[in-house]
Amino acid sequence: xxxxxxxxxxxxxTRQRLINVADRHAPLLTQDVPVLPFGNGRSYGDSCxxxxxxxxxxxxIDRFIAFxxxxxxxxxxxxxxxxxxxxxxxxxxxxxxxxxxxxxxxVGGAIANDVHGKNHHRxxxxxxxxxxxxxxxxxxxxxxxxxxxxxxxxxxxxxxxGLTGLITHATLQLRRIASPWMIAESxxxxxxxxxxxLSAASDRDYEYTVAWIDCAARGxxxxxxxxxxxxxxxxxxxxxxxxxxxxxxxPVTPPMSLIKPVTLRAFNAIYYHRHRRxxxxxxxxxxxxxxxxxxxxxxxxxxxxxxxxxxxxxxxxAFAEDAIRELxxxxxxxxxxxxxxxxxxxxxxxxxxxxxxxxxxxxxALDFANEGDTTFRLLDRLDSVVAAAGxxxxxxxxxxxxxxxxxxxxxxxxxFSAFVDPGFSSSFWRRVMEKQ
Numbered sequence: 001x002x003x004x005x006x007x008x009x010x011x012x013x014t015r016q017r018l019i020n021v022a023d024r025h026a027p028l029l030t031q032d033v034p035v036l037p038f039g040n041g042r043s044y045g046d047s048c049x050x051x052x053x054x055x056x057x058x059x060x061i062d063r064f065i066a067f068x069x070x071x072x073x074x075x076x077x078x079x080x081x082x083x084x085x086x087x088x089x090x091x092x093x094x095x096x097x098x099x100x101x102x103x104x105x106x107v108g109g110a111i112a113n114d115v116h117g118k119n120h121h122r123x124x125x126x127x128x129x130x131x132x133x134x135x136x137x138x139x140x141x142x143x144x145x146x147x148x149x150x151x152x153x154x155x156x157x158x159x160x161x162g163l164t165g166l167i168t169h170a171t172l173q174l175r176r177i178a179s180p181w182m183i184a185e186s187x188x189x190x191x192x193x194x195x196x197x198l199s200a201a202s203d204r205d206y207e208y209t210v211a212w213i214d215c216a217a218r219g220x221x222x223x224x225x226x227x228x229x230x231x232x233x234x235x236x237x238x239x240x241x242x243x244x245x246x247x248x249x250x251p252v253t254p255p256m257s258l259i260k261p262v263t264l265r266a267f268n269a270i271y272y273h274r275h276r277r278x279x280x281x282x283x284x285x286x287x288x289x290x291x292x293x294x295x296x297x298x299x300x301x302x303x304x305x306x307x308x309x310x311x312x313x314x315x316x317x318a319f320a321e322d323a324i325r326e327l328x329x330x331x332x333x334x335x336x337x338x339x340x341x342x343x344x345x346x347x348x349x350x351x352x353x354x355x356x357x358x359x360x361x362x363x364x365a366l367d368f369a370n371e372g373d374t375t376f377r378l379l380d381r382l383d384s385v386v387a388a389a390g391x392x393x394x395x396x397x398x399x400x401x402x403x404x405x406x407x408x409x410x411x412x413x414x415x416f417s418a419f420v421d422p423g424f425s426s427s428f429w430r431r432v433m434e435k436q
Contacts, residue, residue, distance in 0.1 A: 097172075125349070
C-alpha cells in the first residue's frame with residue numbers, strides 16, 4: 001500500500017511504499033520498483049522522495065557500534081541522529097566536526113547530502129571527516145568504502161543523494177572541545193559590502209561564521225543584517241552564560257501561510273534592531289548558536305498546507321558580491337523570502353563527493369512560501385542569476401531545478417551516474433535526468 005510522503009518543505013506531495021529497515025545485517029529485499037533510503041526527512045525538496053517507488057526508512061538502525069573517548073572516533077548505524085551523537089559525545093569533550101542548522105539529521109542523510117556548516121572555511125563538509133562507511137547494494141553486495149579502500153565508490157556515495165546504495169553504518173572523527181559553551185559575537189552590518197569585509201576579517205580568528213540577512217529590506221537598507229562569529233569556549237566560561245531556550249512548537253498547520261510580506265518586513269525590522277548596540281558579545285550554550293530553529297518544533301507548518309521551497313545557492317568569489325546583490329534585490333522586490341535568510345562564505349576546502357554542493361564562494365539560503373506560479377517564476381529568475389555567475393543550487397534544498405541547470409551546476413554528473421545502483425532512484429534524480 002502506498003503512503004503519502006513529505007520532505008521538510010512539504011512540497012511536493014508524493015506517494016510511495018514505506019519499508020522499515022531494522023537490521024543492518026539483513027539483506028535488502030528485492031522490490032519491483034526503485035527504492036531510496038530515507039532518514040529523518042530533513043531534506044527540503046524531493047531528493048529524499050521516491051514517488052511511485054519505495055522508501056527504505058532507516059531510523060530503525062540507530063545504534064552506536066563503537067566510541068573511543070580518547071581519540072573521538074565513533075562508529076554508528078546510518079539512522080543515528082546527530083542529536084544522539086551530541087548527547088553521547090559532548091559530556092565527554094567531543095563535538096561534531098561539521099553540523100548543519102539542525103541536529104535532527106541522520107548520519108546516513110548527512111553523508112548522502114555531504115552537509116556543511118558554519119565552519120566550512122576551517123573544516124569543509126562532513127565527508128572530509130568520514131573514516132569509512134559500509135554500502136549495501138541491491139544485488140546484495142556489501143562494500144567497505146573509504147578514501148583508501150574503494151575511493152571511487154566513497155566519492156560517489158558522499159553527496160550521492162542515497163543513489164549508490166544503502167549506507168548501513170559509518171565511522172566518523174569527532175572534534176575535541178573543552179565545554180558545551182560558545183564565545184560568540186554579533187555584529188550589525190548595513191550593506192553587503194560590509195558583510196564581505198566582516199567575513200574576510202573573521203575567518204582567520206573564528207571557527208564559526210554566518211550571517212542573517214534582512215531579505216525584505218529595500219533601498220539604502222538593502223543587504224543589511226547581523227553577522228555572527230564564534231569559537232568554542234574554554235573549560236570554565238564566564239559566569240551566567242545563556243542557557244538553551246525552552247522548546248516551543250507549532251501545534252497545527254494553519255489554513256494558509258503565516259509568512260506574508262507584511263509580517264516578514266515587521267519581523268525582520270524588529271530582529272535587525274533587537275540589540276541596542278552594533279556589537280554584542282556573549283557566552284551561550286551550543287544549541288541556540290548552532291540550532292536556533294530546533295527550538296521551534298514543526299516550524300515548517302507555519303507555511304501552511306502548500307508548504308514552502310527553500311533555495312540555497314553558491315556564487316564563485318569573482319562574481320559573488322554583484323550576483324548576491326542582484327539576488328537580494330529580486331527577492332526584496334518580489335516581497336518573498338523568509339525570516340531566516342542565511343548568508344555565508346564557503347572556504348577553499350575541496351568537498352570529497354562527486355555531487356557535493358559546497359565550493360569556494362558565497363552561499364545564500366532562504367525559504368519561500370509556496371504561492372504557486374508566482375513563487376516558481378521568482379525562483380526561475382534567481383536561477384538565471386546563479387547560472388550566469390557560474391554558481392550552483394543545492395540538491396538537498398531543491399524541488400524544481402531543471403535538468404539543464406543541474407548538469408551545469410554539477411558537471412561530474414555523468415561520472416557519478418556510473419555508480420548509481422540500478423535498483424535505486426528518487427523523484428529528484430528522475431527529474432534532473434529528463435532530457436530537455
